Amino acid sequence: xxxxxxxxxxxxxxxxxxxxxxxxxxxxxxxxxxxxxxxxxxxxxxxxxxxxxxxxxxxxxxxxxxxxxxxxxxxxxxxxxxxxxxxxxxxxxxxxxxxxxxxxxxxxxxxxxxxxxxxxxxxxxxxxxxxxxxxxxxxxxxxxxxxxxxxxxxxxxxxxxxxxxxxxxxxxxxxxxxxxxxxxxxxxxxxxxxxxxxxxxxxxxxxxxxxxxxxxxxxxxxxxxxxxxxxxxxxxxxxxxxxxxxxxxxxxxxxxxxxxxxxxxxxxxxxxxxxxxxxxxxxxxxxxxxxxxxxxxxxxxxxxxxxxxxxxxxxxxxxxxxxxxxxxxxxxxxxxxxxxxxxxxxxxxxxxxxxxxxxxxxxxxxxxxxxxxxxxxxxxxxxxxxxxxxxxxxxxxxxxxxxxxxxxxxxxxxxxxxxxxxxxxxxxxxxxxxxxxxxxxxxxxxxxxxxxxxxxxxxxxxxxxxxxxxxxxxxxxxxxxxxxxxxxxxxxxxxxxxxxxxxxxxxxxxxxxxxxxxxxxxxxxx
Ligand code: GDP
Numbered sequence: 001x002x003x004x005x006x007x008x009x010x011x012x013x014x015x016x017x018x019x020x021x022x023x024x025x026x027x028x029x030x031x032x033x034x035x036x037x038x039x040x041x042x043x044x045x046x047x048x049x050x051x052x053x054x055x056x057x058x059x060x061x062x063x064x065x066x067x068x069x070x071x072x073x074x075x076x077x078x079x080x081x082x083x084x085x086x087x088x089x090x091x092x093x094x095x096x097x098x099x100x101x102x103x104x105x106x107x108x109x110x111x112x113x114x115x116x117x118x119x120x121x122x123x124x125x126x127x128x129x130x131x132x133x134x135x136x137x138x139x140x141x142x143x144x145x146x147x148x149x150x151x152x153x154x155x156x157x158x159x160x161x162x163x164x165x166x167x168x169x170x171x172x173x174x175x176x177x178x179x180x181x182x183x184x185x186x187x188x189x190x191x192x193x194x195x196x197x198x199x200x201x202x203x204x205x206x207x208x209x210x211x212x213x214x215x216x217x218x219x220x221x222x223x224x225x226x227x228x229x230x231x232x233x234x235x236x237x238x239x240x241x242x243x244x245x246x247x248x249x250x251x252x253x254x255x256x257x258x259x260x261x262x263x264x265x266x267x268x269x270x271x272x273x274x275x276x277x278x279x280x281x282x283x284x285x286x287x288x289x290x291x292x293x294x295x296x297x298x299x300x301x302x303x304x305x306x307x308x309x310x311x312x313x314x315x316x317x318x319x320x321x322x323x324x325x326x327x328x329x330x331x332x333x334x335x336x337x338x339x340x341x342x343x344x345x346x347x348x349x350x351x352x353x354x355x356x357x358x359x360x361x362x363x364x365x366x367x368x369x370x371x372x373x374x375x376x377x378x379x380x381x382x383x384x385x386x387x388x389x390x391x392x393x394x395x396x397x398x399x400x401x402x403x404x405x406x407x408x409x410x411x412x413x414x415x416x417x418x419x420x421x422x423x424x425x426x427x428x429x430x431x432x433x434x435x436x437x438x439x440x441x442x443x444x445x446x447x448x449x450x451x452x453x454x455x456x457x458x459x460x461x462x463x464x465x466x467x468x469x470x471x472x473x474x475x476x477x478x479x480x481x482x483x484x485x486x487x488x489x490x491x492x493x494x495x496x497x498x499x500x501x502x503x504x505x506x507x508x509x510x511x512x513x514x515x516x517x518x519x520x521x522x523x524x525x526x
Contacts, residue, residue: 036079148177189207393469415456
């Protein structure tokens with residue numbers, strides 16, 4: 001494949017994730033985007049599902065359902081000559097590492113806020129992760145059809161609490177709850193929205209010149225212009241460089257359930273958001289997008305289909321072209337990997353990928369030897385840096401209820417560890433029979449026990465441990481800390497030595513007693 005083709009294919013791709021605090025409207029917006037890109041002809045699956053709440057069991061069911069249709073890991077669609085890859089993030093209320101892994105695989109993120117609630121706990125955490133990893137963020141203020149906050153106040157909140165400067169591209173005409181259209185600050189005109197029945201189809205949009213807008217909207221237009229002028233005076237205008245560096249965030253106003261503001265979001269993504277850029281390898285060297293094929297695994301899904309025990313590894317392509325059936329190299333395994341069964345996930349069906357380009361996500365089945373963060377490549381060897389592991393905050397021992405199933409239990413733990421479902425900690429004190437699991441969010445434990453039972457036929461018992469903090473230490477420090485009250489030490493399966501504590505006080509106490517030991521925060525602490 002010639003390099004100009006790869007460059008052109010990469011340049012027309014937009015790979016992103018929608019992130020938000022639960023309930024802000026992520027599913028609704030995803031559906032609205034699909035509707036606008038004509039992937040679906042009518043919204044209805046999530047639109048108008050009043051009061052739906054993601055709960056633990058809800059999510060488990062969803063994952064099980066994906067055994068039949070793993071539809072939503074990456075939704076790919078064409079729009080105005082571009083290829084859009086929307087990579088799904090887990091929608092459940094629990095905080096998990098999966099979201100961060102997905103963020104490592106996208107070129108930008110769309111942050112969805114609930115216009116009435118503003119910044120919520122997960123909004124803050126997610127903004128923080130994007131900010132620190134330099135991921136450009138487009139902010140969408142959703143549910144503007146409902147009474148909400150004053151838009152300027154909302155912007156203030158963002159700027160003050162997150163230290164990212166909001167630069168609105170559209171400004172609402174009509175207060176929250178009376179959403180009539182937007183002033184498009186980029187194009188200098190007004191867009192009037194028209195409701196459709198139940199928000200099932202694309203909303204009607206009429207473009208008005210400023211003069212006409214004044215007649216159509218009256219005072220609401222004057223107010224929008226006033227807001228726009230205040231922003232301009234304050235310098236809150238879009239700056240491409242600042243946005244790409246993650247220092248400013250363009251803001252759009254929308255009502256996803258009514259499909260208001262969705263056209264503008266798509267336009268902004270195509271026109272302003274970044275295409276795949278060269279990725280840095282483990283040595284910090286960029287690998288050009290037109291270098292030979294390379295990709296890294298950011299998500300593993302297994303046990304979706306109990307009958308087939310399939311392990312699908314999802315990899316994001318960083319460079320080159322991927323052809324179905326190719327045998328590629330697996331950096332960590334040091335062996336070739338046959339991609340005969342590569343799949344691209346499109347809509348509700350598994351579609352077979354023939355060719356894929358930088359920015360695309362490929363699903364590789366029967367990939368049990370691949371782990372999270374692993375690199376695949378052709379041509380010159382490359383290794384991408386590992387995806388950071390997050391500081392666990394929940395700890396529990398796990399053991400097989402039936403000791404005669406111990407072999408299956410152990411195999412299952414090894415598999416789930418490799419997949420990155422949970423971190424596995426070991427110590428001679430606890431022994432092999434009951435390793436300690438460490439998780440960012442408690443729901444990870446449920447996934448572990450459920451999968452051990454379903455896939456390995458091993459019933460397990462969890463015993464929660466009273467720890468909430470982990471710090472990296474040197475392996476030799478483990479002996480020094482042995483037997484000290486309130487601290488326990490482990491070896492994580494990646495070889496890292498960890499000390500875990502019940503709380504900050506205990507950590508401070510122990511570190512005062514042992515000034516010679518460095519208790520290092522884990523790299524990806526949030
Ligand atoms: P998720 O948890 O972020 O995926 O949120 P959902 O897409 O499931 O939406 C949560 C709730 O908000 C549902 O009841 C939606 O119908 C509702 N919702 C989503 N977008 C809008 C909107 O633009 N306006 C209004 N009024 N409700 C919305």
